[in-house]
Amino acid sequence: MKKLLHLMLLSQFVSIAEATAFGQIVSGRITDQGDGSPIPGVNIVKKGSTLGTASDVNGHYQIELDPADKNIIVFSFLGYVTQEVDVGKRTVVDVTLSADVQQLQEVVVTGLASQLQGRVAGVSVVTRGRKKQQYQPVSQESYAKIEESGFQKVTKKPLSTFSVDVDGASYSNMRRYIESGSLPPKDAVRIEEMINYFDYDYAQPEGETPFSVNYELSSSPWNKKSLLLHIGLQGRKIEMDQLPPSNIVFLIDVSGSMSDPDKLPLLKSSLRLLVQHLRPVDRVAMVVYAGSSGLVLPSTDGDRKDVILAALDKLSAGGSTAGGEGLKLAYKVAARNFIEEGNNRIVLATDGDFNVGLQSNDEMEQLIEEERKRGISISVLGFGRGNIKDDKMEIIADKGNGNYSYIDNLLEAQKVLVSEFGGTFFTIAKDVKFQLEFNPVHVAEYRLIGYENRILDDEDFDNDKKDAGEIGAGHTVTALYEIVPAGKKGTASGLKYQNSQPSEVALISNDLVTLKLRYKKPDGFRSQLVEFVVKDEPVALEATSANFRFSASVAQFGMLLRDSDKKGSATWESTYELAINARGDDPKGYRAEMIRLVETASLLDTPLDN
Structure with missing residues (x-):
């Protein structure tokens, strides 16, 4: 069972709590009740807050709490029963998670050269052309049509x-x-x-x-x-200390569609990671948009983390999505605090919906291109499921000389906003x-x-x-x-009525x-x-x-x-073998994770028994 369920990012855990001199450090290890194996990537959150972390490759975690609070920690992971633990004064809390048989639908399939028995989330079975597939409804998500390039x-x-x-x-x-x-x-x-x-x-x-x-x-x-x-x-x-100073404006979607746990709560936790790594030379402002847009944090020095985090923590979701007006205000704030020869950038964090204000891609593209010429870039962080406007978010980042990343958990936020900070924000x-x-x-x-x-x-x-x-x-x-x-049979027959004449350089080289x-x-x-x-x-x-x-x-x-x-001849098994033999140096486990995804996709691509 663990081969199918332990599908998480293999990276060292990250704590998003701001360190305090008198905090209560709680650590422990999370294991599978069935076989005792460690469970990486478990979501660990203080109940009633956005404070959290995730277990590492060996199932270990660490989180810092305020000992004056009533601290209940929630442990959750796909396919397991969620546990709530009242920590009290303890500093070591080990947890075993049991399989959630109501959440899972058992299927027995032939895996990669071996018989595997696994469990997958119970979803409807539909047809995608070649065989039965298991799918969750796409809901309101939208993706640009891709016509695969031919020869x-x-x-x-x-x-x-x-x-x-x-x-x-x-x-x-x-x-x-x-x-x-x-x-x-x-x-x-x-x-x-x-x-x-x-x-x-x-x-x-x-x-x-x-x-x-x-x-x-x-x-x-x-x-x-x-x-x-x-x-x-x-x-x-x-190196981080050699990067030019940043003028960053967080443009945060706080509309009603952002209320789900994997949207605004995860967004806030993710941006906390970035805030922790800001330098005194950096500056951060915060603009939000819902039914209307507004400045909730004026441009603030990066070493005033308590002020920035306090503003972030106060955010809540509600209202419609005035994305266009928020975008205009964010550019005004960025321009007002422009740093010559610095990194002037808007970071748009949203589930992708812009249904009030600027709606057409042409309108947004024009605004973004004009600001790009003035030296202000925009990067996009996508969150949540069911409402992703992938096509629109990609356009914003492409036209704004920025990156588009989708944040599905805290470890991905760590990768994008901390480990790859320079690559994400510094051109x-x-x-x-x-x-x-x-x-x-x-x-x-x-x-x-x-x-x-x-x-x-x-x-x-x-x-x-x-x-x-x-x-x-x-x-x-x-x-x-x-x-x-040349000279081998390709994907189309040779030309009958014309023939190109290669140059002498082509012939002799x-x-x-x-x-x-x-x-x-x-x-x-x-x-x-x-x-x-x-x-x-x-x-x-x-x-x-x-x-x-x-x-x-x-x-x-x-x-x-x-x-x-x-x-061609590619199969799930050949892909698995090619990847596992080329894993190489993989200190953060990203390649190992992909290998597990290949294995799981092969199971999902197998027709169910009638």
Whole structure:
């Protein structure tokens, strides 16, 4: 049972309580009553508050309480009976959780090469085309339609141009679906965001270019007739104390739809994590919106954490959603406190609904683009389920030179707002574009995996007025191309009435592809060009790096979730094996978590017995 239920982020636990000299430190270990194994990722919250933490990979937790209060701790986790414990004066509280048989529906399936008996959340069984699936209703969630990119003939389209993307929202949202007992909708799966959720072990940049460029070429794990080209960028890492000062405006949705525990309460707990890491040179303001918008905290020095946290704690949900008016007010506050050569940014935290005020995407895009030109960026944090407007939130972040993240638990908040603080909020290169030119002598066809909503016209590559993606401090960006070599049977028949004439350079060289990148400095207006050549010298898959093989396993995972017709020979079992053998150094357990998600998705993708 634990293989199916222990689907949590494997990261060290985080306490969100502000330290006090006289606090009551309570710690302990949470285990499964059935087999005594530790349960990572259990939600641990002081009853009647937003104060909480989560258990680590070994089931351990620690939380600081006020000894003057009546402290009751609530322990909850999907598939287990929630427990409430009156702590009293104790400092050690160990808990065993028992399976909630009423919440779970038992299914017996054949897992990855072994018989597994598990339990999944009881949901309706519907058909998604190929076999029975288990799904929860999507409710009012909305996702932009994704038309998966097909193979392009090099003789017709020798250039491939796209904008970078470092958002990770699709991965954590996908995880939320699987942990809730269902597969995600196809359009909720953006493969490039799944790939870029993970860090990869790329070399740090040298010289003035703010990122390094890395590439590998090998056979495709899911198609023996194809090659796979792995391209990775590594943004320069900057220590926290070396980052420029921040002028941050929290724009917080406190409308009635935010009252659920995984919305405003989790939002408040998440922002507490960020507040704890602010420096005296940083400044924070807070704007809220519901039936109307208002400034609840003027711009405040980052070392006045008690003032910031007090304002955060007072927030409550109610009313409709005046998102447009809140956005305008947040930009006014950010402009009033603008820091030259600093990080001026709005952090929009919402379930995604903007149903009063600015409604159309065009109106919001125009406002956001104008403010972006003035040096104010916007990042988006999505919360909750049932009301996610994923398509609108992605537009806001893309047009605002920011990131879009989906926060499904405190450990994800820790990852986005603390561990990856620099990459999330500090841009080191903007308007970053790729353009690849394929050599027709060696390449018959190619396809870019994912990035469907980041495709650019080829002429946009040299157009410095065209907006593109950003790279943050320490961030990695990874892209994969599936390539059909020339002279081998591809996805379409050869041309009958025309034939391209390769240049002499193409005929005599061993160049597979020329890779070009354009980028601007954070405060720049003219792009700079870097260029590399990838030779037609593939290595055996076994000789590739863990970076190559793990990113390929994530791509396979995404294709299986989308039921892609490009998935070739990929199966849940082959994806599992590819990932587990490429796990590599995984100190925070993110890769191990994905391996468990693959295993669980395979169970959810198995038809139930009649």
